[in-house]
Amino acid sequence: xxxxxxRLRIAIQKSGRLSERSLDLIRDAGxxxxxxxxxxxxxxxxxxxxxxxxxxxxxxxxxADGVCDLGxxxxxxxxxxxxxGSHAEVVMPLGFGRCTLKLAVPPTMTYAGPRSLAGxxxxxxxxxxxxxxxxxxxxxxxxxxxxxxxxxxxxxxxAAAICDLVSTGATLExxxxxxxxxxxQSQAVLIKSPTPPEPALxxxxxxxxxxxxxxxxxxxxxxxxxxAPRSALDAITAILPGAGAPTVMPLMxxxxxxxxxxxxxxxxxxxxxxxxxxxxxxxxxxxxxxxMM
Ligand code: ATP
Ligand code: ZN
Numbered sequence: 475x476x477x478x479x480x481r482l483r484i485a486i487q488k489s490g491r492l493s494e495r496s497l498d499l500i501r502d503a504g505x506x507x508x509x510x511x512x513x514x515x516x517x518x519x520x521x522x523x524x525x526x527x528x529x530x531x532x533x534x535x536x537x538a539d540g541v542c543d544l545g546x547x548x549x550x551x552x553x554x555x556x557x558x559g560s561h562a563e564v565v566m567p568l569g570f571g572r573c574t575l576k577l578a579v580p581p582t583m584t585y586a587g588p589r590s591l592a593g594x595x596x597x598x599x600x601x602x603x604x605x606x607x608x609x610x611x612x613x614x615x616x617x618x619x620x621x622x623x624x625x626x627x628x629x630x631x632x633a634a635a636i637c638d639l640v641s642t643g644a645t646l647e648x649x650x651x652x653x654x655x656x657x658x659q660s661q662a663v664l665i666k667s668p669t670p671p672e673p674a675l676x677x678x679x680x681x682x683x684x685x686x687x688x689x690x691x692x693x694x695x696x697x698x699x700x701x702a703p704r705s706a707l708d709a710i711t712a713i714l715p716g717a718g719a720p721t722v723m724p725l726m727x728x729x730x731x732x733x734x735x736x737x738x739x740x741x742x743x744x745x746x747x748x749x750x751x752x753x754x755x756x757x758x759x760x761x762x763x764x765x766m767m
Contacts, residue, residue, distance in 0.1 A: 481522045482675050482682070485536045485545035488527035490512075494660050496546040500525065503685040525757060531555075533665070537562040540669030543679055550575055550639060554600050562665035565683055568690055570705040571662035573641045575600060578651040580628045583635070588655055591615050591635055597627035598637035600657075606669040607637075607657045625649040647653050684767070692766035696742045699759040701725060706754035707732065713749050716740035737763065 486496040502714040504695050505523060507516040522656050528536065532556035537545040545562065547569050552562065577596070579585050597618045598604045608615055625645055627633040635658055642648060646653055656751055666685060671679050698717070702710045711720055716739030723733045734755075742760050750758055 479672070481524050482671055482679055483524050483526050483542040485526045485528055485533045485542040485596045487519045487533070490530060491531060491550065492546060492571050493505060493758040495662065499546070499568065499686060499689055501620040502689040503682055506528070508650060514563050522675070529538070534562050537665050537667050540667045543667050543671050545671055546662055547665060549663055550658060551602065552663065552665065553658060554602050554652060556602070560668050563668060564686060565664040565666045565669035566690065568662040569693060573639045573660050574648045574656055575603060575658040575660065577635060577637050578653045578654040579635045585654055588613055594634040595636055596631070596635045597624050597657065600622055603658055608661060615645070649738055672749060688765060688767045692763045694741055695763050695766065696738045697759070697761040697763050698738050698742060700750060700755040701731055701757045702714060702734050703731050703754045709732070709753045710728070710734065710750060710755050713746060713753060714738055715746060
Protein backbone atom coordinates (compact mmCIF):
# COMPACT_ATOMS: atom_id res chain seq x y z
CA UNK A 475 0.00 0.00 0.00
CA UNK A 476 1.31 3.45 -0.76
CA UNK A 477 0.00 6.83 0.21
CA UNK A 478 -2.37 8.28 -2.36
CA UNK A 479 -1.08 11.58 -3.72
CA UNK A 480 -3.04 14.59 -2.66
CA ARG A 481 -5.06 12.93 0.10
CA LEU A 482 -4.62 12.49 3.84
CA ARG A 483 -5.41 9.18 5.48
CA ILE A 484 -6.90 8.49 8.89
CA ALA A 485 -6.75 4.91 10.20
CA ILE A 486 -9.69 3.79 12.31
CA GLN A 487 -10.92 0.47 13.65
CA LYS A 488 -13.17 -1.19 11.10
CA SER A 489 -15.56 -2.86 13.47
CA GLY A 490 -15.25 -3.09 17.20
CA ARG A 491 -15.45 -1.11 20.39
CA LEU A 492 -13.75 2.00 19.00
CA SER A 493 -15.41 2.20 15.57
CA GLU A 494 -18.51 4.19 16.36
CA ARG A 495 -16.91 6.77 18.62
CA SER A 496 -14.03 7.22 16.15
CA LEU A 497 -16.48 8.02 13.36
CA ASP A 498 -18.42 10.34 15.71
CA LEU A 499 -15.26 12.30 16.42
CA ILE A 500 -14.40 12.57 12.72
CA ARG A 501 -17.95 13.66 11.92
CA ASP A 502 -17.92 16.25 14.71
CA ALA A 503 -14.67 17.61 13.27
CA GLY A 504 -16.69 18.47 10.16
CA UNK A 505 -15.81 15.62 7.79
CA UNK A 506 -18.51 14.05 5.62
CA UNK A 507 -18.25 10.77 3.76
CA UNK A 508 -20.35 8.25 1.91
CA UNK A 509 -20.16 4.59 2.70
CA UNK A 510 -19.09 3.31 -0.67
CA UNK A 511 -18.88 -0.20 -2.03
CA UNK A 512 -15.28 -0.15 -0.81
CA UNK A 513 -15.39 -1.49 2.70
CA UNK A 514 -11.75 -0.73 3.49
CA UNK A 515 -11.89 2.94 2.56
CA UNK A 516 -14.41 5.71 3.16
CA UNK A 517 -13.80 8.73 0.94
CA UNK A 518 -14.39 12.05 2.67
CA UNK A 519 -16.38 14.27 0.27
CA UNK A 520 -15.66 17.74 1.59
CA UNK A 521 -11.87 17.39 2.10
CA UNK A 522 -9.11 15.39 0.41
CA UNK A 523 -9.11 12.76 3.16
CA UNK A 524 -9.69 9.00 3.21
CA UNK A 525 -10.71 6.94 6.23
CA UNK A 526 -8.90 3.64 6.22
CA UNK A 527 -10.87 1.01 8.12
CA UNK A 528 -8.64 -1.73 9.49
CA UNK A 529 -8.10 -4.02 12.50
CA UNK A 530 -7.05 -1.97 15.49
CA UNK A 531 -3.83 -3.98 15.82
CA UNK A 532 -2.66 -2.68 12.44
CA UNK A 533 -3.24 0.99 13.21
CA UNK A 534 0.05 1.79 15.08
CA UNK A 535 2.17 0.31 12.28
CA UNK A 536 0.23 2.06 9.50
CA UNK A 537 0.70 5.40 11.24
CA ALA A 538 4.32 4.76 12.25
CA ASP A 539 5.19 3.84 8.65
CA GLY A 540 3.46 6.89 7.18
CA VAL A 541 0.89 4.79 5.32
CA CYS A 542 -1.64 6.80 7.31
CA ASP A 543 -1.17 10.33 8.65
CA LEU A 544 -3.44 9.99 11.68
CA GLY A 545 -4.99 7.11 13.57
CA UNK A 546 -7.33 6.39 16.45
CA UNK A 547 -6.35 3.46 18.64
CA UNK A 548 -6.35 2.25 22.25
CA UNK A 549 -3.25 3.03 24.33
CA UNK A 550 -3.12 -0.67 25.16
CA UNK A 551 -2.63 -1.59 21.49
CA UNK A 552 -0.13 1.23 20.99
CA UNK A 553 1.93 0.17 24.02
CA UNK A 554 1.91 -3.47 22.99
CA UNK A 555 3.08 -2.50 19.50
CA UNK A 556 6.06 -0.51 20.78
CA UNK A 557 9.39 -1.70 19.46
CA UNK A 558 12.74 -0.19 18.65
CA GLY A 559 11.67 1.21 15.27
CA SER A 560 9.89 4.39 14.29
CA HIS A 561 6.72 4.96 16.22
CA ALA A 562 3.53 6.94 16.06
CA GLU A 563 3.31 10.07 18.16
CA VAL A 564 0.41 10.46 20.61
CA VAL A 565 -1.36 13.74 19.87
CA MET A 566 -4.00 13.58 22.60
CA PRO A 567 -6.23 11.29 24.63
CA LEU A 568 -9.78 11.18 23.31
CA GLY A 569 -11.80 10.35 26.42
CA PHE A 570 -13.49 7.19 25.15
CA GLY A 571 -12.61 3.48 24.94
CA ARG A 572 -11.55 3.53 28.56
CA CYS A 573 -10.45 0.19 29.98
CA THR A 574 -7.85 -1.20 32.35
CA LEU A 575 -5.37 -3.99 31.88
CA LYS A 576 -5.54 -5.98 35.11
CA LEU A 577 -3.96 -8.96 36.70
CA ALA A 578 -6.63 -11.32 38.03
CA VAL A 579 -6.47 -14.56 39.95
CA PRO A 580 -8.90 -17.31 41.00
CA PRO A 581 -10.29 -16.99 44.56
CA THR A 582 -8.56 -20.23 45.52
CA MET A 583 -5.13 -18.65 45.12
CA THR A 584 -3.37 -17.20 48.14
CA TYR A 585 -2.52 -13.71 46.93
CA ALA A 586 -0.36 -11.26 48.83
CA GLY A 587 0.73 -8.84 46.11
CA PRO A 588 2.41 -9.26 42.71
CA ARG A 589 5.23 -11.33 44.31
CA SER A 590 2.73 -14.16 44.70
CA LEU A 591 2.88 -14.56 40.91
CA ALA A 592 6.60 -15.42 40.87
CA GLY A 593 7.29 -18.64 39.03
CA UNK A 594 3.68 -19.02 37.87
CA UNK A 595 2.12 -18.98 34.41
CA UNK A 596 0.11 -15.90 33.44
CA UNK A 597 -2.13 -15.86 30.36
CA UNK A 598 -2.53 -12.61 28.38
CA UNK A 599 -3.01 -11.04 24.96
CA UNK A 600 -0.52 -8.33 25.99
CA UNK A 601 2.78 -10.18 26.52
CA UNK A 602 5.04 -7.15 26.01
CA UNK A 603 3.17 -4.86 28.40
CA UNK A 604 2.98 -7.64 30.98
CA UNK A 605 6.67 -8.47 30.61
CA UNK A 606 7.57 -4.81 31.19
CA UNK A 607 5.36 -4.73 34.28
CA UNK A 608 6.90 -7.91 35.69
CA UNK A 609 10.42 -6.63 34.97
CA UNK A 610 9.62 -3.36 36.77
CA UNK A 611 8.41 -5.33 39.75
CA UNK A 612 11.38 -7.67 39.58
CA UNK A 613 9.17 -10.71 39.21
CA UNK A 614 10.00 -13.75 37.08
CA UNK A 615 6.89 -15.45 35.69
CA UNK A 616 6.04 -17.38 32.55
CA UNK A 617 3.82 -15.55 30.09
CA UNK A 618 1.36 -17.57 28.00
CA UNK A 619 0.18 -15.53 25.01
CA UNK A 620 -3.44 -16.07 23.98
CA UNK A 621 -5.28 -14.25 21.20
CA UNK A 622 -8.60 -14.21 23.04
CA UNK A 623 -10.67 -15.94 25.73
CA UNK A 624 -7.88 -15.26 28.20
CA UNK A 625 -10.34 -15.43 31.09
CA UNK A 626 -10.87 -19.17 30.65
CA UNK A 627 -7.17 -19.99 31.03
CA UNK A 628 -7.22 -20.62 34.81
CA UNK A 629 -10.23 -22.95 34.53
CA UNK A 630 -8.45 -24.92 31.79
CA UNK A 631 -5.32 -25.05 33.97
CA UNK A 632 -3.45 -23.24 31.19
CA ALA A 633 -2.32 -20.57 33.62
CA ALA A 634 -2.55 -19.67 37.30
CA ALA A 635 -3.47 -16.04 36.66
CA ILE A 636 -4.48 -13.78 33.80
CA CYS A 637 -3.71 -10.25 32.63
CA ASP A 638 -6.65 -8.93 30.62
CA LEU A 639 -8.60 -5.82 29.66
CA VAL A 640 -11.43 -4.93 31.98
CA SER A 641 -14.01 -2.17 31.75
CA THR A 642 -16.88 -3.18 34.02
CA GLY A 643 -15.37 -6.30 35.53
CA ALA A 644 -18.40 -8.37 34.51
CA THR A 645 -16.37 -10.83 32.42
CA LEU A 646 -13.94 -11.47 35.25
CA GLU A 647 -16.78 -11.98 37.66
CA UNK A 648 -18.59 -14.36 35.30
CA UNK A 649 -15.41 -16.43 35.19
CA UNK A 650 -14.91 -16.41 38.91
CA UNK A 651 -11.75 -14.28 38.80
CA UNK A 652 -10.73 -11.46 41.11
CA UNK A 653 -8.88 -8.39 39.82
CA UNK A 654 -5.74 -7.66 41.87
CA UNK A 655 -3.36 -5.27 40.13
CA UNK A 656 -3.67 -2.54 37.52
CA UNK A 657 -1.03 -3.00 34.84
CA UNK A 658 -2.19 -0.23 32.48
CA GLN A 659 -4.97 2.37 32.31
CA SER A 660 -6.04 2.87 28.73
CA GLN A 661 -8.26 5.00 26.53
CA ALA A 662 -8.43 5.79 22.83
CA VAL A 663 -5.79 8.24 21.61
CA LEU A 664 -5.22 10.20 18.43
CA ILE A 665 -1.86 9.28 16.94
CA LYS A 666 0.15 11.04 14.26
CA SER A 667 2.77 9.79 11.85
CA PRO A 668 6.42 10.83 12.34
CA THR A 669 6.45 11.25 8.54
CA PRO A 670 4.94 14.62 7.61
CA PRO A 671 2.34 14.68 4.84
CA GLU A 672 3.10 16.28 1.49
CA PRO A 673 3.49 20.03 2.10
CA ALA A 674 0.20 20.96 0.42
CA LEU A 675 -1.67 18.85 3.00
CA UNK A 676 0.11 20.00 6.17
CA UNK A 677 -2.33 22.83 6.82
CA UNK A 678 -5.32 20.51 6.46
CA UNK A 679 -3.73 17.99 8.83
CA UNK A 680 -3.11 20.67 11.47
CA UNK A 681 -6.62 21.97 11.13
CA UNK A 682 -8.18 18.50 11.54
CA UNK A 683 -6.10 17.92 14.67
CA UNK A 684 -7.11 21.31 16.07
CA UNK A 685 -10.79 20.65 15.38
CA UNK A 686 -10.59 17.26 17.06
CA UNK A 687 -8.97 18.86 20.09
CA UNK A 688 -11.88 21.30 20.17
CA UNK A 689 -14.43 18.49 19.99
CA UNK A 690 -12.72 16.56 22.79
CA UNK A 691 -12.40 19.52 25.13
CA UNK A 692 -15.98 20.67 24.56
CA UNK A 693 -17.29 17.23 25.49
CA UNK A 694 -18.95 17.48 28.86
CA UNK A 695 -18.13 21.19 29.01
CA UNK A 696 -20.96 23.57 29.87
CA UNK A 697 -21.54 27.30 29.62
CA UNK A 698 -22.84 28.63 32.93
CA UNK A 699 -24.54 32.01 33.33
CA UNK A 700 -25.74 33.42 36.64
CA UNK A 701 -26.29 36.59 38.60
CA ALA A 702 -24.32 37.09 41.80
CA PRO A 703 -24.01 39.65 44.56
CA ARG A 704 -20.60 41.36 44.19
CA SER A 705 -19.74 40.31 47.73
CA ALA A 706 -20.20 36.59 46.86
CA LEU A 707 -18.18 36.68 43.64
CA ASP A 708 -15.11 34.87 45.00
CA ALA A 709 -17.14 32.17 46.72
CA ILE A 710 -19.22 31.56 43.60
CA THR A 711 -16.24 31.42 41.24
CA ALA A 712 -14.65 28.84 43.52
CA ILE A 713 -17.70 26.58 43.25
CA LEU A 714 -17.84 26.60 39.43
CA PRO A 715 -16.20 23.30 38.39
CA GLY A 716 -13.19 23.58 36.10
CA ALA A 717 -13.84 27.20 35.14
CA GLY A 718 -10.97 29.47 34.18
CA ALA A 719 -11.33 33.21 34.66
CA PRO A 720 -15.07 33.89 34.31
CA THR A 721 -16.50 36.91 32.53
CA VAL A 722 -18.03 39.39 34.99
CA MET A 723 -20.47 42.00 33.64
CA PRO A 724 -22.50 44.78 35.24
CA LEU A 725 -26.26 44.39 35.58
CA MET A 726 -28.36 47.37 34.51
CA UNK A 727 -29.66 49.35 37.46
CA UNK A 728 -27.88 47.16 40.03
CA UNK A 729 -24.68 48.24 41.76
CA UNK A 730 -24.58 45.38 44.22
CA UNK A 731 -24.85 42.52 41.71
CA UNK A 732 -23.12 41.28 38.53
CA UNK A 733 -23.64 38.69 35.79
CA UNK A 734 -21.09 35.87 35.68
CA UNK A 735 -20.45 33.77 32.55
CA UNK A 736 -18.07 30.81 32.69
CA UNK A 737 -17.07 27.77 30.67
CA UNK A 738 -17.02 24.78 33.02
CA UNK A 739 -14.80 21.95 31.83
CA UNK A 740 -16.32 19.47 34.22
CA UNK A 741 -19.84 18.17 34.67
CA UNK A 742 -22.21 20.58 36.36
CA UNK A 743 -24.41 18.61 38.75
CA UNK A 744 -27.57 19.62 40.60
CA UNK A 745 -25.47 19.68 43.77
CA UNK A 746 -23.27 22.34 42.20
CA UNK A 747 -26.31 24.47 41.36
CA UNK A 748 -27.58 24.10 44.91
CA UNK A 749 -24.22 25.22 46.28
CA UNK A 750 -24.17 28.20 43.91
CA UNK A 751 -27.65 29.18 45.03
CA UNK A 752 -26.71 28.82 48.69
CA UNK A 753 -23.73 31.13 48.03
CA UNK A 754 -26.10 33.80 46.70
CA UNK A 755 -26.32 33.09 42.96
CA UNK A 756 -29.63 33.52 41.15
CA UNK A 757 -30.99 33.08 37.60
CA UNK A 758 -28.55 30.21 37.00
CA UNK A 759 -28.50 28.84 33.45
CA UNK A 760 -26.44 25.85 32.26
CA UNK A 761 -26.05 25.58 28.48
CA UNK A 762 -24.46 22.94 26.27
CA UNK A 763 -21.45 23.96 24.18
CA UNK A 764 -21.52 22.86 20.59
CA UNK A 765 -18.07 23.85 19.38
CA MET A 766 -14.93 25.15 21.04
CA MET A 767 -11.63 26.29 19.60
P1 ATP B 1 -10.06 -5.93 15.92
O1 ATP B 1 -10.91 -6.83 15.10
O2 ATP B 1 -10.05 -4.53 15.36
O3 ATP B 1 -8.69 -6.49 16.17
P2 ATP B 1 -10.43 -6.32 18.78
O4 ATP B 1 -11.28 -7.50 19.08
O5 ATP B 1 -8.96 -6.41 18.95
O6 ATP B 1 -10.81 -5.79 17.32
P3 ATP B 1 -12.17 -4.64 20.44
O7 ATP B 1 -12.66 -5.68 21.36
O8 ATP B 1 -13.14 -4.04 19.47
O9 ATP B 1 -10.83 -5.07 19.67
O10 ATP B 1 -11.55 -3.48 21.34
C1 ATP B 1 -10.91 -2.39 20.76
C2 ATP B 1 -10.32 -1.55 21.86
O11 ATP B 1 -11.35 -1.06 22.71
C3 ATP B 1 -9.38 -2.25 22.83
O12 ATP B 1 -8.09 -2.41 22.31
C4 ATP B 1 -9.40 -1.29 24.01
O13 ATP B 1 -8.52 -0.20 23.76
C5 ATP B 1 -10.82 -0.76 23.99
N1 ATP B 1 -11.70 -1.33 25.05
C6 ATP B 1 -12.56 -0.63 25.82
N2 ATP B 1 -13.20 -1.42 26.69
C7 ATP B 1 -12.77 -2.66 26.51
C8 ATP B 1 -13.07 -3.92 27.12
N3 ATP B 1 -13.94 -4.05 28.09
N4 ATP B 1 -12.44 -5.00 26.64
C9 ATP B 1 -11.57 -4.89 25.62
N5 ATP B 1 -11.25 -3.72 25.03
C10 ATP B 1 -11.82 -2.61 25.45
ZN1 ZN C 1 -7.48 -6.17 17.77
